Amino acid sequence: MTSIIKQVTIDAPADAVWDAVADFGAVHRRFAPGFVTNVELIPGARMVTFGDGQVVKELFLGADHDARRLAYSVRIPQLSHHSASFQVVDEGAGRSRLVWIADVLPDEMAPYIAGRMDEGLKVARETLGRVPAEA
Numbered sequence: 001m002t003s004i005i006k007q008v009t010i011d012a013p014a015d016a017v018w019d020a021v022a023d024f025g026a027v028h029r030r031f032a033p034g035f036v037t038n039v040e041l042i043p044g045a046r047m048v049t050f051g052d053g054q055v056v057k058e059l060f061l062g063a064d065h066d067a068r069r070l071a072y073s074v075r076i077p078q079l080s081h082h083s084a085s086f087q088v089v090d091e092g093a094g095r096s097r098l099v100w101i102a103d104v105l106p107d108e109m110a111p112y113i114a115g116r117m118d119e120g121l122k123v124a125r126e127t128l129g130r131v132p133a134e135a
Contacts, residue, residue: 012129
C-alpha cells in the first residue's frame with residue numbers, strides 16, 4: 001500500500017477552512033470548483049463529477065469536528081483499496097494548513113492519485129475558507 005501525504009498552507013482561518021472541508025456535499029462550490037463540477041449526495045456517500053467528466057463514488061467514513069478531520073473512501077474499479085482524510089490545522093494569524101492523506105492499492109495507482117490530489121489542492125488553496133455555505 002502506498003501512502004500519499006500532501007499539505008498546503010491556506011490564507012484563511014482554520015474554522016472557515018474546516019467549515020468548507022466538512023461540507024461534504026459542496027466540494028464543487030467550496031473546496032475545488034472547476035476541478036469538481038458537481039456533487040450528488042446519496043445515503044452514506046457522494047457521487048463526485050470531476051472537470052474531466054470522471055464520476056466517482058466517495059463513501060463518507062466520518063468527521064471529527066474537534067480534530068477538524070474528515071475521512072472518506074473512493075470506490076472505483078481501478079483501486080482495490082482507498083482511504084483518505086483531510087485535517088485542518090490552525091497555523092495562527094488567520095492561516096491554516098490542510099493535510100490530505102490517501103492510502104491506495106494497487107501501488108501503481110499512486111502516481112495518478114497523487115496527481116489528482118495536486119490538481120485539487122491548486123484550486124483548494126485559493127477557494128477554501130472563502131466561499132460561504134448556502135443558506
